[in-house]
Amino acid sequence: MSDLGYQCKDVGKPTRYLGAEIAEHEIRGADGxxxxxxxxxxxxxxxxxxxxxxDQQGDSFGKCRGVKTPVESGYRPELDETDTLDDYKANxxxxxxxxxxxxxxxxxxxxxxxxxxxxxxxxxxxxxHLRNTLRIFIWLKGHIKSKLVMDCxxxxxxxxxxxxxxxxxxxxCAAEVxxxxxxxxxxxxxxxxxxxxxxxxxxMVTRKSVTGILTFVNGSPIM
Amino acid sequence: MVEALRYxxxxxxxxxxxxxxxxxxxxxxxxxxxxxxxxxxxKQNSVNYHKVRSCVAAGTIRVTKEPGETNTSDLLTKFLxxxxxxxxxxxxxx
Numbered sequence: 001m002s003d004l005g006y007q008c009k010d011v012g013k014p015t016r017y018l019g020a021e022i023a024e025h026e027i028r029g030a031d032g033x034x035x036x037x038x039x040x041x042x043x044x045x046x047x048x049x050x051x052x053x054x055d056q057q058g059d060s061f062g063k064c065r066g067v068k069t070p071v072e073s074g075y076r077p078e079l080d081e082t083d084t085l086d087d088y089k090a091n092x093x094x095x096x097x098x099x100x101x102x103x104x105x106x107x108x109x110x111x112x113x114x115x116x117x118x119x120x121x122x123x124x125x126x127x128x129h130l131r132n133t134l135r136i137f138i139w140l141k142g143h144i145k146s147k148l149v150m151d152c153x154x155x156x157x158x159x160x161x162x163x164x165x166x167x168x169x170x171x172x173c174a175a176e177v178x179x180x181x182x183x184x185x186x187x188x189x190x191x192x193x194x195x196x197x198x199x200x201x202x203x204m205v206t207r208k209s210v211t212g213i214l215t216f217v218n219g220s221p222i223m
Numbered sequence: 224m225v226e227a228l229r230y231x232x233x234x235x236x237x238x239x240x241x242x243x244x245x246x247x248x249x250x251x252x253x254x255x256x257x258x259x260x261x262x263x264x265x266k267q268n269s270v271n272y273h274k275v276r277s278c279v280a281a282g283t284i285r286v287t288k289e290p291g292e293t294n295t296s297d298l299l300t301k302f303l304x305x306x307x308x309x310x311x312x313x314x315x316x317x
Contacts, residue, residue, distance in 0.1 A: 212299025
């Protein structure tokens with residue numbers, strides 16, 4: 001390239017990816033060495049979003065600090081019987097949920113369940129729902145810097161007991177589907193880990209269950 | 224979902240390190256998917272009973288129990304109390 005008289009410019013490390021802020025995050029490993037991993041966070045977006053909510057809510061909201069959980073623990077939104085919000089406030093509630101859904105999208109997955117639960121009441125929100133949604137914002141104000149780190153270290157699976165049995169008499173033909181046109185695998189191998197949990201008939205009104213699945217590739221949460 | 228992810232990684236040319244490790248907090252589910260001779264009981268109705276078991280037989284996943292106290296996915300199914308919330312979110316967030 002330089003022979004042709006072109007100069008490559010170095011634009012430095014990226015700071016944004018698909019709307020989310022990204023930066024390198026340092027973690028000290030068990031052996032005392034520092035590892036650098038990419039992390040996703042929504043600090044800048046929250047710094048813009050929270051003041052707009054504060055302006056709307058006035059001083060009482062601005063002074064609230066130090067909630068320990070995003071939503072009151074043990075709160076049952078489906079059993080909430082407080083007054084329903086008028087059209088104007090319902091619209092405001094929906095816009096708050098919209099903001100929170102984008103925050104989850106930007107990497108704040110620890111409030112994913114709270115936000116999706118509160119979003120179920122979008123069409124007929126009540127005062128209690130609005131109060132708890134605002135509480136999520138107060139909680140986010142206290143945890144504004146929290147990051148989703150793409151940790152590429154493998155986890156030690158030897159400490160867990162995975163029972164092994166012979167399955168051939170039950171499922172003689174069981175085999176994993178391997179793509180026929182698969183390229184030759186190169187580089188370091190990766191480890192898949194899945195955490196699954198279900199809350200059976202969790203909704204007290206409809207008796208619907210909730211399933212939570214978190215998928216990791218090495219130490220990075222990806223789904 | 225895990226099958227699709229593994230298929231995709233393979234198509235990218237990424238080598239996989241053994242079966243996917245699955246952590247559940249329900250003892251019955253773990254038994255159904257680890258012990259070949261276990262059968263469904265009246266209390267459990269698993270839609271994917273055979274699907275999961277044949278994946279285990281094929282070596283796609285291996286299942287073990289991780290109690291609710293430390294299982295990260297608890298974050299995604301209930302409103303937690305304060306200490307548990309912070310303890311679990313520390314496993315994914317920094």
